[in-house]
Amino acid sequence: MTGEHRVKILVGYVPTPEGEAALDAAAAEAVLRGASVLLLNTSRGDAYIDNRYANQAELDAAESRLRDLGVEVTIQQAVGSGDVAHELIKAAEANEVGLIVLGLRRRSPVGKLILGSTAQRVLLESPVPVLAVKVPTPHD
Amino acid sequence: MSATEETSDTEAVETAKTADLEVEASRLVRIIAALVLVVLSGTFLVGVFDIRSPDGLDPAGPRFFPLLVTAAWLLLSLAYLVESLRSPRTAGAPDHSWFEPVALSALLILYAFLVVPLGYMIATALLFYAAARVLGSRQLVRDIIVAVVLAVVVYIAFTQFLDISLPEGVLGL
Amino acid sequence: MISLAVFNDLLHGFSTVLDPMNLLWAVLGVTLGMLVGILPGIGPALTIALLLPITFNFSDPIGAFIMFAGIYYGAMYGGSTTSILINTPGESASVATAIEGHKMALKGRARAALATAAIGSFVAGTISTVLLTFVAKPIGNLASEFQSTDYFAITLLAMVAVTALVGHSLVRGLLSLTVGLFIGLIGLDSLSGAQRYTFGTLRLLDGVDVVIVIVGLFAIGETLHVASKLRSTPDRPAVLEKGQLRTGYLNKSDWSRSWAPWLRGTALGFPFGAIPSGGAEVPTFLSYTIEKRRARKAGRKHPDEFGDGAIEGVAGPEAANNASFSGVLVPLLTLGLPTSATAAVMLAAFQIFNVQPGPQLFEDQGTLVWTLIASLYVGNLILLIMNLPLIQIWVQVLKVPRPLLYAGILVFACLGVYSLSGSGYEVLMALLIGVVGFFMRKLDFPIAPVILGVILGPTMEEQFRRSLVISNGDASVFFTRPLSLIIIVLTVLALFVPYLPRIVARIRGTQASRDRLTFGEDD
Numbered sequence A: 001m002t003g004e005h006r007v008k009i010l011v012g013y014v015p016t017p018e019g020e021a022a023l024d025a026a027a028a029e030a031v032l033r034g035a036s037v038l039l040l041n042t043s044r045g046d047a048y049i050d051n052r053y054a055n056q057a058e059l060d061a062a063e064s065r066l067r068d069l070g071v072e073v074t075i076q077q078a079v080g081s082g083d084v085a086h087e088l089i090k091a092a093e094a095n096e097v098g099l100i101v102l103g104l105r106r107r108s109p110v111g112k113l114i115l116g117s118t119a120q121r122v123l124l125e126s127p128v129p130v131l132a133v134k135v136p137t138p139h140d
Numbered sequence B: 001m002s003a004t005e006e007t008s009d010t011e012a013v014e015t016a017k018t019a020d021l022e023v024e025a026s027r028l029v030r031i032i033a034a035l036v037l038v039v040l041s042g043t044f045l046v047g048v049f050d051i052r053s054p055d056g057l058d059p060a061g062p063r064f065f066p067l068l069v070t071a072a073w074l075l076l077s078l079a080y081l082v083e084s085l086r087s088p089r090t091a092g093a094p095d096h097s098w099f100e101p102v103a104l105s106a107l108l109i110l111y112a113f114l115v116v117p118l119g120y121m122i123a124t125a126l127l128f129y130a131a132a133r134v135l136g137s138r139q140l141v142r143d144i145i146v147a148v149v150l151a152v153v154v155y156i157a158f159t160q161f162l163d164i165s166l167p168e169g170v171l172g173l
Numbered sequence C: 001m002i003s004l005a006v007f008n009d010l011l012h013g014f015s016t017v018l019d020p021m022n023l024l025w026a027v028l029g030v031t032l033g034m035l036v037g038i039l040p041g042i043g044p045a046l047t048i049a050l051l052l053p054i055t056f057n058f059s060d061p062i063g064a065f066i067m068f069a070g071i072y073y074g075a076m077y078g079g080s081t082t083s084i085l086i087n088t089p090g091e092s093a094s095v096a097t098a099i100e101g102h103k104m105a106l107k108g109r110a111r112a113a114l115a116t117a118a119i120g121s122f123v124a125g126t127i128s129t130v131l132l133t134f135v136a137k138p139i140g141n142l143a144s145e146f147q148s149t150d151y152f153a154i155t156l157l158a159m160v161a162v163t164a165l166v167g168h169s170l171v172r173g174l175l176s177l178t179v180g181l182f183i184g185l186i187g188l189d190s191l192s193g194a195q196r197y198t199f200g201t202l203r204l205l206d207g208v209d210v211v212i213v214i215v216g217l218f219a220i221g222e223t224l225h226v227a228s229k230l231r232s233t234p235d236r237p238a239v240l241e242k243g244q245l246r247t248g249y250l251n252k253s254d255w256s257r258s259w260a261p262w263l264r265g266t267a268l269g270f271p272f273g274a275i276p277s278g279g280a281e282v283p284t285f286l287s288y289t290i291e292k293r294r295a296r297k298a299g300r301k302h303p304d305e306f307g308d309g310a311i312e313g314v315a316g317p318e319a320a321n322n323a324s325f326s327g328v329l330v331p332l333l334t335l336g337l338p339t340s341a342t343a344a345v346m347l348a349a350f351q352i353f354n355v356q357p358g359p360q361l362f363e364d365q366g367t368l369v370w371t372l373i374a375s376l377y378v379g380n381l382i383l384l385i386m387n388l389p390l391i392q393i394w395v396q397v398l399k400v401p402r403p404l405l406y407a408g409i410l411v412f413a414c415l416g417v418y419s420l421s422g423s424g425y426e427v428l429m430a431l432l433i434g435v436v437g438f439f440m441r442k443l444d445f446p447i448a449p450v451i452l453g454v455i456l457g458p459t460m461e462e463q464f465r466r467s468l469v470i471s472n473g474d475a476s477v478f479f480t481r482p483l484s485l486i487i488i489v490l491t492v493l494a495l496f497v498p499y500l501p502r503i504v505a506r507i508r509g510t511q512a513s514r515d516r517l518t519f520g521e522d523d
Helices: A017-033 A056-068 A084-094 A109-115 A118-125 B002-018 B027-050 B064-086 B099-118 B120-134 B140-161 C002-017 C020-037 C044-055 C061-086 C092-106 C110-143 C148-165 C170-185 C210-228 C252-274 C281-297 C312-335 C341-352 C366-399 C402-421 C424-442 C448-470 C482-494 C497-508
Strands: A008-012 A036-043 A073-079 A099-103 A130-133
Touching (some): A008 A017, A017 A036, A017 A099, A017 A130, A036 A084, A084 A118, A118 A130, B027 B064, B064 C170, B064 C448, B099 C402, B099 C424, B140 C402, C002 C110, C061 C366, C092 C281, C110 C252, C110 C366, C148 C482, C210 C341, C210 C402, C210 C424, C252 C281, C252 C312, C281 C312, C312 C341, C402 C424
Parallel strands (some): A008 A099
């Protein structure tokens, strides 16, 4: 019991297909490694409506999905904290996470230019390995 | 039965209304504001006598109303001063920042002076970007693009379609 | 017979409104009104003020006024939409709707709430416009009997009534009013030619335009205020439930529960809009309270009780709020007397087109007036048709980050002010007023009385002095004319209205709740 160093997997969760895919991948990794999951959902909080901010029902659903697989899960939500990439890195460092999992959004080149890429920032700045997951297409 | 129901009715309604209407300023600020009002109204009251009036203070003349208004203002300011002095010491909302309003005001002053020389489009794009930045937005590329597009669209819409002239400035368009 | 002539005029009005170009302005008005009015903190008065510049070079005021009516309805509905969906009403007339409306949304019944609001607004708008149609001419005829003393008395009543009802503190309400009166004084005195408080500049000779005051106080003041609170903990953003806007419209129970509140709301909204009570705030809250009491008395067995998403709590206030607009038009068109901030902006709009509302209006500008009235029917219909299916689109506005929204508001505020005058100097003026507005918000001073002071003060003074000139200095003229005397008595009584609950409770022997009736201000 003591001295058991449980690996923690941080997943950046959004209630979208990409977020769900990331959650599935994180769950699979957790089962594989016997790790626990830290679920982080953030919003810049700078708009009146933000559909990327999960509500309680969605968080509960995510939590039970992980628990059903026998994975231990903690949930963190934050608002107005700056951009997502920064938050993920910060959480990774603060919680001594062993792996970051996030979902990839399809972006056009112009979209990437104007809106930037969270995934890219995390990949480049993360202190730990990063698993970037795409939404599985039908013929996967 | 009816007493408590009535109180909870009006209370529910009033709580809904007043939830965000607490006085945000501390007692000190209120006192200062009251003093400012007293000084202003006093000055304007004296200024009544600068108004050219052949009839003096005749009610039908130009001095009467200003006299009433500034006098009422002075009295009310004094009442407000008393009210503020009497009010309990409140700390005032802790999380109010002066930087942003001051910065925005400075931007607007600059805009007022620059809109003609620089032209509407450039000045407005700058104003939009700078204001968005002061208000917290950090996305450089996105904001610049929005700023430019907005300024151009508004300019074209107003000058071409609505026939309202806006300064051309440097671009001479 | 009077009614036949009225139908004739109205039909003429319709034929003008149904011109494709004018219909286009109506649709554009509703659209713009929705887009801008949906922003929390931007009420209908400010929306119209911000969009005024669009109409400056209209050759014909009819299109402009049709657009303004559309803007008003759109903005009102936009405010209701934010109340229901994300519980941030931002304008006082929508606060009542938020109470039950948002609870309904949380239960997945947002669409029903929005539908009852839209249909209720339509019903109320149509009925109240019919009332306006019949009431306008007769009151206009009565108004043409008005003399200076009566005008003076009624402007006095308007100012006192509004200020007595607004704000938490009488002292602060009166201070706001006096500041407004003072601003109205600035400029060249029309009766004597004397310069007042112009500080030697030429620019102030024309006084300070009410549009600049409105834009400064509401747009710039609000933005500065929001800016100062940015660093504090931000609100949780609302999340729009994915399926929230898709569950059905109104079921049978909804209809049967809504129709009576719609009618009651209309009955409240129209007269309250007409009397100087500040606009839609009073009737919406009254409607809410009445619906709540009725539901309680009827011993409802419905699971949706008040406090948990009762549809009556949306139906009534929404109807009241829409009906009050037609009510507001009664004194505005017949007497030139604005009874709310929105009315003040409309009056300013009239003046831009050199149209002077008042008893003469129906004679001189009959076409314009009846077209405006006809456009109200059309505007209501357009609102109904456009908004329910298109809600998803309007809601996208709320996904834009706040910094961009408020930067945009600043840009449009400056645009409005600049195009009004052609010089950056007015922008500085608006900024100064905006700073004052900022401090007013911090110190909890009500804002609407300022606008009423600016608009009504000059009229009041002019009528006062004119009365005295006509009577050769005899002040008793205000009391000898029966109409003036009646109005002045009403004015004195109006000072006591906020204390009514206490008086009524005293009579009944029950406990009175808090102290004065207080209402908000920005419509």
